[in-house]
Amino acid sequence: MPKSGEKLPKSESTRLKLLDCAVGEILEVGPDNLGFTSIARRADMSTGALYARYENVDELLLEVWLHRGLPALRRLIADMQESLITSTGKAARRRIADMLCGPDPELCLISKILVIARRNEAVGEFVIPSTIDAINKAKKDTPAFDFYLAQILGVALGVQGTGFVGLDWFSPISIIASATRDATEFQPLDESMPAIPEASGFDEGLDDLDRRLFGAVSRVISRVGIDHATISRIARHADINPASIYMKYDDKNALLAACVTHVMKGTFSQNKDMIEYYASLSGESSFKTVSNSAVVMFRGNQSTDHTEIRLLRLETLFSAGHHEELRVIIHKAFQEILLKDQENIGLSKGDKLVDNILPVLVFSRFAFFGHALLKEFDFTPADHPYVVSYVEQVNQRITFAATDNPSIK
Numbered sequence: 001m002p003k004s005g006e007k008l009p010k011s012e013s014t015r016l017k018l019l020d021c022a023v024g025e026i027l028e029v030g031p032d033n034l035g036f037t038s039i040a041r042r043a044d045m046s047t048g049a050l051y052a053r054y055e056n057v058d059e060l061l062l063e064v065w066l067h068r069g070l071p072a073l074r075r076l077i078a079d080m081q082e083s084l085i086t087s088t089g090k091a092a093r094r095r096i097a098d099m100l101c102g103p104d105p106e107l108c109l110i111s112k113i114l115v116i117a118r119r120n121e122a123v124g125e126f127v128i129p130s131t132i133d134a135i136n137k138a139k140k141d142t143p144a145f146d147f148y149l150a151q152i153l154g155v156a157l158g159v160q161g162t163g164f165v166g167l168d169w170f171s172p173i174s175i176i177a178s179a180t181r182d183a184t185e186f187q188p189l190d191e192s193m194p195a196i197p198e199a200s201g202f203d204e205g206l207d208d209l210d211r212r213l214f215g216a217v218s219r220v221i222s223r224v225g226i227d228h229a230t231i232s233r234i235a236r237h238a239d240i241n242p243a244s245i246y247m248k249y250d251d252k253n254a255l256l257a258a259c260v261t262h263v264m265k266g267t268f269s270q271n272k273d274m275i276e277y278y279a280s281l282s283g284e285s286s287f288k289t290v291s292n293s294a295v296v297m298f299r300g301n302q303s304t305d306h307t308e309i310r311l312l313r314l315e316t317l318f319s320a321g322h323h324e325e326l327r328v329i330i331h332k333a334f335q336e337i338l339l340k341d342q343e344n345i346g347l348s349k350g351d352k353l354v355d356n357i358l359p360v361l362v363f364s365r366f367a368f369f370g371h372a373l374l375k376e377f378d379f380t381p382a383d384h385p386y387v388v389s390y391v392e393q394v395n396q397r398i399t400f401a402a403t404d405n406p407s408i409k
Contacts, residue, residue: 018053023105073110073134077135080152094170110156144389153370153373158362158366169359171360183389190288217256222308226315229252263312294395301371301372
């Protein structure tokens with residue numbers, strides 16, 4: 001960058017302006033819908049100005065990652081590493097929590113580019129190795145660091161996809177930061193856990209048409225994302241006529257709403273058991289039992305047997321971040337589940353979520369989306385050597401918080 005007061009060369013000024021406009025477009029319409037025409041219009045330039053610098057949109061996306069996304073990821077990781085320090089980490093935890101409140105545009109950019117990198121070969125061939133390198137450097141000193149990053153990315157995607165903005169995430173971030181710091185002991189899986197993670201239960205309660213349709217939806221979206229998933233493509237994968245879909249669903253969004261709501265509600269009973277434990281701290285569910293249940297849920301989510309369902313959840317939340325109609329659907333589904341969570345922890349029944357308790361209720365649900373994303377980069381695998389240690393550290397802190405024990409340093 002030039003010294004203060006010095007004027008940038010015109011070519012550099014134009015390049016920076018185009019990058020800023022590209023970032024604005026990515027945040028507004030999503031990277032799948034990025035186009036030279038809209039960027040040129042935003043920059044008040046001709047499309048020729050873009051073609052003079054970039055061969056195609058993928059080249060521009062790589063430039064955005066190199067000069068905006070990757071530096072932002074490195075700054076985030078630096079803040080996360082600082083937040084692990086017991087004596088001085090509070091300020092860093094507050095910065096991270098404030099980033100999630102909005103959420104921060106840089107954090108949105110990171111999450112969006114990472115999502116498309118897994119299915120866009122031209123973008124992924126640089127984004128993936130640079131991301132892996134940045135995370136591996138952090139994991140050298142903190143073996144559970146990928147869990148922490150997954151949590152932050154999951155919340156960022158969740159806030160974008162549900163519209164739960166303006167919340168204070170400091171308490172969950174403090175829980176995760178201290179748990180990550182202390183999750184350094186390798187612990188084998190409990191002998192009672194299944195060797196193969198639990199089945200997802202995707203087909204439960206579905207008629208034959210929806211079973212075929214929802215399966216096709218998950219296959220198509222996991223491969224190409226929601227923006228490129230068409231009714232005709234879904235129909236081909238389901239081996240049915242598109243007219244059969246329109247007889248039951250008005251459009252693609254209606255089909256997605258039914259499919260996503262079904263998938264989201266599938267894990268409700270498992271979360272309900274854990275929330276009831278934290279609320280009552282009774283002898284009916286031991287700390288060990290609840291921790292083991294959380295590990296089983298994590299391993300089921302990350303299992304290679306459930307890749308399509310995992311990516312369906314991820315891609316849906318990602319797309320809701322820049323599709324208002326889909327965001328309304330996702331918000332409604334989350335609200336119904338979280339209202340039940342509030343009842344389970346003893347809050348009065350009603351139709352309004354309590355803002356000061358909402359982050360604690362939803363952060364573990366949002367984490368699964370971050371885990372799904374980092375799984376595509378070979379992090380947070382189902383057989384992560386520190387998963388038991390990490391989960392026990394997190395559950396220990398939530399248990400202490402439920403009994404008003406100030407355990408977070």
